[in-house]
Amino acid sequence: MRISVVRIVAVVALSVLGASVLNLTFSSPLLFPVVLFSIAVSLSLSRGFVRALPVVVGIGLTADIATLGRIGLLAAFSAGVAYVAGFISRRFTVEHGLMMHVFAGFLVGAGALWFLAVSSWFDGSNLFPTISWGRAVPAIGMGIVSFTVMSAILSRFEQWLSYFDSPNAF
Amino acid sequence: MNPQGLSHSKFFRIVIVFSILFGFAWWNPAPVDSFLRGVFHTVFSPVEKVFSGVAFGFRDMREFISSIGNLKRENERLSEENVRLLAENAGLAFLRDENETIRKTVGLDIRKRFDMLSAEVIAAGGEGGHGFVVIDRGSMQGVVTGMSAVVGEGVLVGVVDEVYPASARVAFVTNSESALGGVTVGSGTKGIVRGDRGLGISYSMVLQADPLSQGDRVVTSGAGGTVPSGLLIGSVSSIRDSGDRLFREASILSPADFGKLRFLYLIRKEQSL
Numbered sequence: 001m002r003i004s005v006v007r008i009v010a011v012v013a014l015s016v017l018g019a020s021v022l023n024l025t026f027s028s029p030l031l032f033p034v035v036l037f038s039i040a041v042s043l044s045l046s047r048g049f050v051r052a053l054p055v056v057v058g059i060g061l062t063a064d065i066a067t068l069g070r071i072g073l074l075a076a077f078s079a080g081v082a083y084v085a086g087f088i089s090r091r092f093t094v095e096h097g098l099m100m101h102v103f104a105g106f107l108v109g110a111g112a113l114w115f116l117a118v119s120s121w122f123d124g125s126n127l128f129p130t131i132s133w134g135r136a137v138p139a140i141g142m143g144i145v146s147f148t149v150m151s152a153i154l155s156r157f158e159q160w161l162s163y164f165d166s167p168n169a170f
Numbered sequence: 171m172n173p174q175g176l177s178h179s180k181f182f183r184i185v186i187v188f189s190i191l192f193g194f195a196w197w198n199p200a201p202v203d204s205f206l207r208g209v210f211h212t213v214f215s216p217v218e219k220v221f222s223g224v225a226f227g228f229r230d231m232r233e234f235i236s237s238i239g240n241l242k243r244e245n246e247r248l249s250e251e252n253v254r255l256l257a258e259n260a261g262l263a264f265l266r267d268e269n270e271t272i273r274k275t276v277g278l279d280i281r282k283r284f285d286m287l288s289a290e291v292i293a294a295g296g297e298g299g300h301g302f303v304v305i306d307r308g309s310m311q312g313v314v315t316g317m318s319a320v321v322g323e324g325v326l327v328g329v330v331d332e333v334y335p336a337s338a339r340v341a342f343v344t345n346s347e348s349a350l351g352g353v354t355v356g357s358g359t360k361g362i363v364r365g366d367r368g369l370g371i372s373y374s375m376v377l378q379a380d381p382l383s384q385g386d387r388v389v390t391s392g393a394g395g396t397v398p399s400g401l402l403i404g405s406v407s408s409i410r411d412s413g414d415r416l417f418r419e420a421s422i423l424s425p426a427d428f429g430k431l432r433f434l435y436l437i438r439k440e441q442s443l
């Protein structure tokens with residue numbers, strides 16, 4: 001019960017962080033999707049796609065509501081990148097640690113670019129032709145950094161939760 | 171694979187989940203979306219206010235630190251600028267009087283003209299992160315849908331399109347869904363002001379015969395009755411023919427920096443003068 005409350009608070013805090021901090025402080029529209037997809041990939045790699053899916057969809061929907069976009073779009077893309085991460089997770093785990101971050105960063109960056117393009121298409125314009133390597137490389141770089149940070153934070157968070165849930169805590 | 175195995179496969183799950191979520195985003199039911207956003211931004215409005223305060227503080231600090239390195243260069247530039255501005259000052263004295271006349275003509279003396287409500291931005295999003303903002307005023311403070319949001323001396327930045335109990339959503343004029351009537355100051359050329367993917371503003375449906383030139387200031391025409399007339403939208407920056415060449419269209423440069431807005435005013439009603 002306590003853990004569920006903490007998880008829900010964390011999801012809400014993440015969504016408010018996206019809408020009220022990242023979107024207000026930085027001009028890059030890629031930043032919050034990159035952070036969100038990094039979390040989706042990290043969850044899918046650490047828990048497995050099937051166990052991660054409900055959490056990923058929950059985070060995505062909350063983020064959709066908080067960030068004023070079309071409800072369902074961030075959640076759909078989060079689920080998509082989580083599935084792809086789960087699908088190629090064997091490659092992630094057998095490869096060298098650095099390559100895992102590169103794979104994950106590529107997935108996150110490409111997912112964020114496609115999310116922006118689809119989002120613009122919903123709004124009546126077409127950004128698909130603007131997707132190029134010139135834009136993809138910084139997005140992938142952001143994805144690598146974000147995945148490294150978010151996977152570390154999630155790992156610490158899960159450790160803290162397991163301690164929090166132990167009978168002797170407090 | 172047998173049917174039961176298929177229904178439990180990862181691929182089957184992702185197809186179902188993705189279809190439902192993508193379908194919902196496609197459908198985009200405004201009442202449901204508005205209700206969900208209303209609940210979220212009402213419950214978490216205080217948290218958003220704290221987070222946005224931290225964000226604005228961080229942004230100010232970042233801008234201050236990045237400006238330190240430019241101080242010497244900035245100082246030299248300002249010295250040169252000062253000499254040039256002294257020369258221009260004499261000419262501007264004449265233009266000031268002319269400007270005052272225009273302001274009175276088109277009604278830009280905004281504080282005398284409107285009853286206004288101040289608001290602070292607490293969240294942003296949509297259309298690349300800058301299509302909408304959430305403000306800390308809602309129906310409890312008398313905010314209603316259709317109120318115009320302005321900054322400075324009557325520069326229109328958006329219109330309230332969703333109202334929650336303690337907060338409201340403002341759709342920027344740069345938003346793709348935004349469309350309102352505009353007219354140029356002086357020549358009176360009418361057109362439609364539309365948002366462009368959250369990135370800019372276009373001025374379309376301008377008749378080929380009507381005069382339009384770079385630098386013309388575009389204000390709201392008041393057509394439709396929702397947005398008052400005479401609010402500055404921006405100045406014409408580039409002009410081109412429309413696709414069918416029946417009309418002309420232009421890009422409008424707004425004096426407001428939509429990515430850095432913190433405070434804005436909502437127009438409650440027009441004062442009787």
